[in-house]
Amino acid sequence: MSNLLGKGLIDGLVVTAKNFVGSYFDGNRKDRLFTYQYPEERMKLPENSRTFPFLVYDGTPDQLRCTACKICETECPPQCIYIVMERDANGKPLQRPRVFDIDISVCMQCGICAEVCPFNAIKMDCDFERSKHGRFEDLLVHLPELLKSNEYYHQIKSAEATRVDATRKPTKKPAAGTKPEKI
Amino acid sequence: MPTVEQIREMLSAGAAKSSLLVEREDLLAVAKFLKTDPQLQFDFCSCVTAVDYIKQDCIEVVYHLYSVALKHGPVALKVRAPRALEQCHVPSLTPVWRGCEFQEREAFDLFGVKFDGHPDLRRILMWDEFVDHPMRKDYIPPMDYEWEPTPHGETLARAKMQGGTVPASALEAKK
Amino acid sequence: MSATGIIETQTLEVSLGPQHPSTHGVFRMDVVLDGEYVVKLKPVMGYLHRNHEQIAEKIAWIANMPYTDRLDYFCSMTNNWAYALAVEKMAGLKVPERAEYIRVIMAELTRLLNHSCAIGFLLSDCGAWFTPVLYALRERERILDFFETVSGARMMCNYMRFGGVRVDLDDQSLAMARDIVARWPAFLDEFEKLMTENEVLIARTQRVGILPRELAINASITGPMARASGVEYDIRKVDKYGVYDRFDFRVPVGEAGDTFDRYMIRILEMREAVKILEQALRDIPAGPFIAPEAKLRNFKVPAGDGYGRIEAPKGELGFYLVSEGGAKPYRYHVRPPSFINLTILEDMCLGQKVADTVIILGSVDIVLGEVDR
């Protein structure tokens, strides 16, 4: 510390003055004014960014990858996924969900469902603008809203989606009755 | 019961994974010994907690001790008490290590272990009027919570089936 | 006036919190004041209690990982690490070298993030009108961006896995980390110029809230707070967990143990963390980022108990786990540093003024998510 009393006070003033002036003249916005003016300008989200899960389908919505194996349902830490498998008239399971609900008021966006899914069927979205008016019913996302195309997946996370496509190509959709592979 | 020399040897040699299960009556003496013994000098009580072994019908209080002076440890000092609330007493180690104060209060709060000789044994995390001890394995949540009705009627019913108790008001709120 | 001619005064009982601008969350201090002097202080917590430990005992081992993020929500990376370390210890999992380096990088970045914000908020409690905090947040933003790029989330990272980490660091993110580390000393210099020599700050913090060395050890105080009181104890040095024995760094230790020392120790620790980061980013080896035998589902831990601890930014973060060999922990206990560091809050505040209690609390650096669990 200096012997000169008051030097610390002046030093502080110099720093704040530098920041004040710098905020007007710094070319690189990230150096000083790091805030994004949200509705007008948007941050480019990194590819890994995750919010709520969605279900991927190939081509048309009825070709969804999910086989209703319920692995994500059991692994989900806050237990916010609810799945009912579709059955035909004879009660035979159809390897696809009839009900797939995610309570996004409970979901904590951890991404474990996407990690454990052996079929690459459930993935994490980047869409964060999900506010709704209702606290309960509106925040329960049902199957139709959860379905997103593979193209959308490519759009938000191209590298990851390409990687997934490469691993999926040979097998396509596993035949009924095959056990999910270990991960 | 090992002798003092055995304890000393055991702990100061490779004190990587040693634990001591002592009787309740001996706890305070053992603690003081561990703290003051020049070869051990466990002057730092890192972690205090309780475990509810419902099958063995006992609650085990675990103290993890380290030595700041000699930089060794940990030793887990364990003591067991019966589960029954009125018998669930353990001597407090707060007079030996001040750092136990809040953690013993927490163990009392969540497990119902009474620490004899604790200077200020009150609930710490739960509110004062709360009656039960929520970390016990046989704890049943009371019905008087302000229930957030989960929107999914079926999930709700399933939760009910799995043993969770759901107040009727929540089901009504659903309708 | 009484018969003796001395003015009779009454003490004033004030409840600082739970709704108070500078209790760092919903924390309450029941303070008895004599004028402006504190004569009694009782911390009251539990407003944020959610029985984290009970939740953890009902779900799978790995499903706890996102919950640990929410303990000390500033430092999710170190929370992840402490939990992973404890489980790995019990399960005997070996962590690949690259993963260890990645963990060190993440933990030290977390330390930078936490300490910069901690001293920022401390200065804000001193009344510096948010300027230091916002400078700290400005730099923190870079680290959060980095965390988001790597793990997908800014604060709730959920990044570590038993036996490694979830996502590998690619060259681009490594460059990002290097950039953050390269800029940090300049930020620290600016910050120190702004505040460290400020006479008002010195007058406010020196010889305020003194914690003697013996009491610090006896009361299980850990982290920067203990080191400010002269306790030479850093788990990175003592336990040498991870690959910390490969780095050349020093541990700053204070003498007086007052609020100013706690402030300075954090700054010095950040400078040392920068050194560790430089070495880690230079030496990081290639290889797998997660142990091949590690699995996510059906993960079981052999029966027994174990205690794993790391030097989290706030102090010793430990996890005491008991397993019965099943898919869920039988007992899961967190040893939260900021909860235990509050034990001696009253000792430090007695005889000080009410304005000091706030900065003493600020210098303890608590996060209520961790205190209340």
Add this chain to the structure above:
Amino acid sequence: MDAIYQLIHAYCPTMPDLLALVLAILLPIAIVMGVFLTVFALLTWVERKALGRIQNRRGPNRVGPVGLFQPIADGLKLLTKEDIVPDAADKVVHFLAPVLVVVPAFLVLAVVPVARGFVPVDLNIGVLFALAVSTASVLALFMAGWASHNKFSLLGAMRGVAQVVSYEVPMVLAAVVVLMAAGSLSSVTIVEAQRGLGGWFVCKPWGFVGFVIFQLCAMAEVARTPFDLPEAESEIVAGYHTEYSGFKFALFQMGEYVAAITMGGITVTMFLGGYLGPGSDLPKIGWLISACWFFAKFGIIVVINIWARGTWPRVRVDQLLGFAWKLLLPLSLVNIVAMAVWHFSPSKLVGWVASAVLLAVAIVALVRLNAGAAFEKRSYRFTS
């Protein structure tokens, strides 16, 4: 006032005398109120914007161009908010306090010469009036703290009273040198006494020290950082106005800001030469130029206030009082002596040097005396 009366007579000779008189009284008041309320609104915007930039934020920028209408939006918001009065509060006093805090702040404006020939009331005891009335706000402050029936409010009010009473003393003593130099208490006379190159009192050693003391005391009087203890939000929530909401809260804010403005105005008048400046004596447009000068100097005070607020932490209550009694008070007394030395010295140069040396010695001695043991150098060990 007389000038305006003449003016009205000249342009509307048919107007009845009484009406002209009333108009002549009301018009300056209306102008002053209007101008200073605008200044107040602008100042809140400027302060928030500047603080934002200091802190690397953007400040308000949503309402109107560059957030310029933010004060209006704030006012509307506070007007429409619910007015909550605590159950246990003393209702009457609780209601009166915010009113009383605004009144003295505006009253002081009456003696501030804003432009050449424009002062609402040219009192011959102008400065005394200003200092006395501005202190009256402490009463409102205490009323607010007492009536709220809240411990934080009470603590804040007690701090406020102690602070204002303590700082009043060095403040008045710092003003004494100006009165000695000008030989008058009238604010217009004081301004006129500062004519000429380097004539501003701040350019003289005693004047500079007086200015610094006065400015510090003014900051303390109107509770600006680093002396904002009565409303220290990190310690006692919001101090005396913890229990106020809606428009009463707005009144407190307004009272504080207007007090800060008037204090700035008085500082400018006493030390910075008021409305004087090149061009202020021009015949036709001189009054406009002089008003510009006044507000430009006022801007300096504003910058000091905002800059300090954005940088420095707050002092503790004992340090605050110790600073007033142990440092500022003796210094202001020495300052009076320095002024006397200046006054009686044979030549200007001798006076300059003598008073400057006297003050420098006093400052060094006082600072050493007070802070000798307070700050210690720290060193830290490193273990590896």
